[in-house]
Amino acid sequence: MAESLLGNRNINQLAFVVKDIEAANIAFTRLLGIKKAEPFLTGDSSVSKVTFRGVPTESQSKLAFLNTPTVQFELIEPDKNPGTMREFLDEVGEGIHHIAFDVDSIQKRLPIMEKNGYPALQTGEFTSSDGRYVYVDTLDDHKTLVELLESAEPRVTAWERPEDDSIQPLLGTNKVEQLAFVVKDLDAASDAYCKLLGVEKPPIIHSGSSDITNVIYKGKPTEGKSKYMFINTPFIQIELIEPGESPST
Template sequence: MEKNMLGNNVITQIGILVHDIEITSQAYADFFGVDKPEWSLTDTVDRAQTEYRNQSTEARAKLAFFNMGSLQLELIDPDRNPSTWREYLDEHGEGPHHIAFVINGMKEKVTLMEKNQMPLLQKGEYTGGRYAYMDTFKDLKIILELLENDEAK
């Protein structure tokens, strides 16, 4: 395996799959003594250009974010459409799904990881950037998410 593939070793986010975003986000808010964040719904496929296992998918998810200093907790409550979120939740139940890193050069990083037997699971766009979930479970025991944010203008 090549070393330092991402060019960054700072974990930005931990993603956690849940069955009910309202109940779980309230539990986290109560536990940490913070306000419960409003959840948002990911964009439709025409905007997000979501692909799962190289196929376009209508998959969407409710997301709630807790900013915890240098790390963000992301709660993910997926719909029933095919996605890495739905597959993982159905197979493993609620709990950790991924750790995320902010990177530059999404296409190059995905290509490099795929050359190192870490295939792309899912990708899409969000307002201000793009994401890619890489299947790193065999070696790293968790999925890695690559986040590439557009430069502020």
């Protein structure tokens, strides 16, 4: 098995860019039945030292970290200054902005990513654990950005059970098991993920016939044909989906 480009296969954070962090915080807390996070504002440029596409920027964001038993959720409400989160919100809208890996050394791992065609998009520093980060532009291949995190001290990601026993997850569990991406080319996307993670390529799975799958889309039966691939990592499974021509979500 090849080594991961980042030195490990631990996707430990899913990050969402949002317009209203307070509303998103409440929604995710209610869905997952977890302790509510306290949003905070990132430091100014003298502290965060943010660069976006190689140019210093005054970009600041409100952040909230929601810990679950499997993976951490990060909510990001960016300000109006140039930055990858602002760009994402303006051009794409709310949604998953990046997945994150804790790495041993950005200085060591970033050149490997760049050599493989993934340049640095935004860099910065944070004081909570004497750390730094870099977003690399993996959007075309991985359908999301990848963040490299380096900290002098371990980041706090442990799940804390709510003190109020009446707070329960709406789905009966708060274990987030899977992150799914819809792709145009399943082979290309799976090759990219397997190379990033240093894992063997799993088999492609084809959806069954409609009399078995019984797919309903917007109240109407549909074949819902798709091809799938499931890539397992220590904390969360990556599902890649290449849909067919029949109507489906």
